[in-house]
Amino acid sequence: MPFDLHAAAQVAVIAAVTLLLRFLPFAVFGGGRPTPRYILYLANVLPCAIMAMLVVYCLRGADLAGPTHGLPELLAAAAVVALHLWRKNTLLSIAGGTALYMVLVQLVFV
Secondary structure, X not given: OOOOHHHHHHHHHHHHXXXXXXXXXXXXXXXXXXXXXXXXXXXXXXXXXXXXXXXHHHHOOOOOOOOOOOHHHHHHHHHHHHHHHHHOOHHHHHHHHHHHHHHHHHHHOO
16 A cells, blocks of 8 residues: 555644644643633633524524424423433433434424
8 A cells, every 4th residue: 555645744734733722722821820811701601602502503494384393303402401400411411302303303203
């Protein structure tokens, strides 16, 4: 098998960028200095903003005027919320909601 120089260069660049992205925060914010306030603010705000964007992204295709009136999507979203409030386990919440959605669209709302 011949040596692919282009693929090797791609792997090297990807590895270098990954290492840079991993070490850059330590170089910028390290040294025993306090973390800037705006970084602390972003650390508090971004998780909720990302979750809100994911909810909008997941429910944007729900057809409320269609034959199911968006019921599978809304039931699955409610199941995710209920599972998360009950068990406080993100992976279980997402897996349970996805499984319920698949059952609903494959078996119930056919």
